[in-house]
Amino acid sequence: MKDFVLPLVIAVIGLAATGLGAVVGARATKFGAEKSAEAVRRQVQDQGAIEHGHWLRQQRFTTYESFLEAWDECLRITQASAADEAQDSTGLEDLRLAADRMAGRARRIAILGPPEVTHAAESLAETMQEDVKVAVRFIEVTRTAIAAVDEHPIPTEAVSEATDEYRHRSQQIVDLVNDHRSQGRDLRELDGHPMLRAALESMEQYRQRSGEAREALSANLERLSAAASEAFSMADVLTRNRKARELSREQFTSAAREALSKTPTPELRVDRG
Template identity: 50%
Template sequence: MVGAPEMMAVVDELLIALVAAVFGLAGTVVGAVVAARAAKAGADKNAETARRQVEDQATAEHAHWLRQQRLTAYEGFLEAWDECLRLTRASADPHESDPPGVEPLRAAAGHMAERARRIALLGPPAVTQAAEELAETMQQDVDATAEFLREAEAGTLVLDGRPGDIDGVHAATKAFTNKADQLRELLAGAQESGESVDGHPLLAEYLEAGNRYQTVSQETLGDLQANLDQLASLADQATAVVDLLRRNQAAREASREQFTAEVRAALGTPPLSGNG
């Protein structure tokens, strides 16, 4: 029969074994938890790295796409601008046998405006502002030139409608001079013969020729004066248009330099996210 001391020794050994087993299990559990947390942290880090790589790649691809879109828009705008310059020079060339007229220039200015609106969508704001200023001054030139040509055409029709009867004035002057010469001869003969010239038909013819000369001369002078006024008005309008064109040309030169500088900066700087 086992005594109490032996029994206590057995119990102590069991307790020691149980405690060791419990601590061993706890160590295993803690180790597993630590390992799991470490694995999760590593997975999160890898996921974050992958996410950043995807975002960086997407940002780079978007930046490349935006740069190409901007380059295409800028080139298209400058092509429309160069076409406007070509048409403007052709319109102003006195040696041009078939000037293009206003409508092709108006269409080219419209293309400039369209491309400026495209640039406004792509940015950046500095390039947009320079493009809009170029398009605006060109449109002002086109509108002013078209208005002047319309006024000039209307003025030409008015001038053609009152050419002035120069031939009529010459004919009336000649007829009146002839009648005056005939009347002098009649009066000289009547003075020598002592005869009266009262009621002589030549007197009425002379008066009629004089009235005709006066009427035709006044009408022609009125037409010529009106034509001179019309021409003076057209000359004033032409001067105003030329002044506007000169001012706009200087403004466009500055705007083009600004546009070119901003384009270089925009294409040389990586675009920010959005429309930077």
């Protein structure tokens, strides 16, 4: 009996060992395959992240460049308008469109980032658009003031004519008085003389025309003074914006260089298993 049982036990143990080895081997093979699959997945994921980083860097470069092109266009338009004495709405409309392009490209920068570049771009775009609004207001104020002055012109021609007439009549009176005196005649004889009446009428006309001119001049000066006061305020805004843009331009350039100096990628995970 023992001779039969012992070989049987050994056979069972051997079979069990073989089965256990197969199970262990299968599990090891599966574990190795899973590890390989995970490594491949991570490699593909990391490679995709790297490629996305390169794509993002290129998109940023293109968008930053187009933003600066719109900014330079705004500068060219403002410089050309400053050199052109005949101001019209055409140049202002061109500037408005260029400023709108700046704002649109700043919005795209806000999508692509990073925040430092976005903030500087938005600051540049906002001050330029504010300049356009100020320029529109300046033209409105100027046109309104000119129209008001044109509606209330100073009667310079009428004043000039009244002045000449008054001087002429005054000289006639002087000559008349001198003539009477040279003849030894009484000056009371001149009471009611037609020349005296004409001189008094010319004096009254001169006073009336001069008064009208003073009123028109005073009203026009008041209108022009109000327009000039608002223009000075607008000039302060433009000066402040210009200084702000100089700083924002430096910030944008510096932040853009920093963003483009490296490829934006997420941190790669390290497998420690």
